[in-house]
Amino acid sequence: MYDLIIIGAGPAGITASVYAARKRMNFLVITKDIGGQTAWSGNIENYTGYQFISGPELTAKFEEHMKKYNIDLKENEQALALERKENSILVKTDKGKYETATLIIASGKTSKELGVPGEKEFKNRGLTYCATCDGPLFTGKDVAVVGGGNSALDAALQLVKIARRVYIINIADNLTGDAIMQEKVNSSKKVSILNNTRITSIFGDKMVKGIKIEKKDKEESLAVEGIFVEVGLKPNSAFARGIDINENGEIKVNCRNETNIPGVFAAGDVTDVVEKQIIIAAGEGSKAALGAFRYLSRKR
Amino acid sequence: MDNKVKIYSIPTCPYCIRAKQFLKENNIPFEDVDVSENQEAAQEMIDKSGQMGVPVLDINGEIVTGFDKDRISQLLGL
Numbered sequence: 001m002y003d004l005i006i007i008g009a010g011p012a013g014i015t016a017s018v019y020a021a022r023k024r025m026n027f028l029v030i031t032k033d034i035g036g037q038t039a040w041s042g043n044i045e046n047y048t049g050y051q052f053i054s055g056p057e058l059t060a061k062f063e064e065h066m067k068k069y070n071i072d073l074k075e076n077e078q079a080l081a082l083e084r085k086e087n088s089i090l091v092k093t094d095k096g097k098y099e100t101a102t103l104i105i106a107s108g109k110t111s112k113e114l115g116v117p118g119e120k121e122f123k124n125r126g127l128t129y130c131a132t133c134d135g136p137l138f139t140g141k142d143v144a145v146v147g148g149g150n151s152a153l154d155a156a157l158q159l160v161k162i163a164r165r166v167y168i169i170n171i172a173d174n175l176t177g178d179a180i181m182q183e184k185v186n187s188s189k190k191v192s193i194l195n196n197t198r199i200t201s202i203f204g205d206k207m208v209k210g211i212k213i214e215k216k217d218k219e220e221s222l223a224v225e226g227i228f229v230e231v232g233l234k235p236n237s238a239f240a241r242g243i244d245i246n247e248n249g250e251i252k253v254n255c256r257n258e259t260n261i262p263g264v265f266a267a268g269d270v271t272d273v274v275e276k277q278i279i280i281a282a283g284e285g286s287k288a289a290l291g292a293f294r295y296l297s298r299k300r
Numbered sequence: 301m302d303n304k305v306k307i308y309s310i311p312t313c314p315y316c317i318r319a320k321q322f323l324k325e326n327n328i329p330f331e332d333v334d335v336s337e338n339q340e341a342a343q344e345m346i347d348k349s350g351q352m353g354v355p356v357l358d359i360n361g362e363i364v365t366g367f368d369k370d371r372i373s374q375l376l377g378l
Contacts, residue, residue: 039314056317076369124353133313136336137352
């Protein structure tokens with residue numbers, strides 16, 4: 001049995017693992033990927049100590065720091081369910097079962113889907129959730145960004161450098177991203193902003209050929225070869241049944257990162273912590289690890 | 301057997317970085333094709349894999365889409 005299992009290896013999970021290693025806990029990290037949302041971020045200019053660093057570079061730094069300690073890491077593995085036992089927690093994954101005295105859930109958030117016909121069929125066939133990764137494949141093409149917040153504007157600004165035309169499909173009256181980004185988007189001749197507009201379906205043959213959009217009950221087609229979905233995020237908390245969540249699906253934690261189940265802690269973007277930032281997730285991860293360590297010391 | 305490994309990637313794509321790291325850790329030599337700079341190679345990747353996501357790995361003629369560690373290990377006999 002492990003002292004601790006950490007689910008997730010974004011800023012929260014990695015920081016928790018560094019703290020757990022330094023406390024010489026016997027622990028395991030289970031994660032789908034390394035870096036979480038940080039790995040997908042473009043430019044980061046607000047992580048103290050780095051005036052400017054890219055998401056993949058900061059992820060590499062995090063990983064290097066974690067791997068300095070000899071950590072038991074299960075990558076490409078996904079937690080599916082938790083089972084509460086008398087004095088332990090059983091974590092079931094797509095590859096096995098592990099028993100632990102304490103648990104830190106740091107599974108982060110992933111992109112929300114559109115939920116329109118054609119989305120599943122055309123995923124990676126013109127439709128993508130990551131402008132940073134797949135954007136360069138759309139050089140010289142007409143593309144649509146769906147969303148109106150910061151991540152949508154960030155995607156649009158990355159795409160204006162390479163695409164021929166960028167349509168922003170925004171369901172609200174106005175864009176909601178930061179003013180500084182809105183100004184940049186507005187000043188680009190390549191960008192067309194379609195407010196009060198909803199995407200209703202995606203069409204094509206082998207690859208995407210276009211989208212159907214609806215504005216004030218009027219439907220029309222828009223020919224695009226790329227669709228970038230940036231409609232927000234959802235917490236990866238579905239596997240954690242029995243743990244209290246808020247109306248957004250975020251795991252409820254107190255200021256000590258404790259959940260409603262003794263011995264189960266949570267940290268970072270999967271929780272209802274105020275503000276979602278890399279530096280906050282990292283700090284929350286350290287609090288959760290110290291909390292788990294203290295919990296275990298008291299019990300033994 | 302000598303493995304012939306080609307990876308179609310984009311510098312900013314995290315799974316491309318992970319896949320290349322994984323190959324390096326296992327001392328597998330590979331040819332890295334940056335499809336963000338090379339439209340012809342991008343089309344070659346799309347034709348081979350039938351999709352547009354990166355990374356795509358060509359391992360001795362077998363196509364792997366995404367950083368599918370288990371399948372990559374299996375094809376390389378790791």
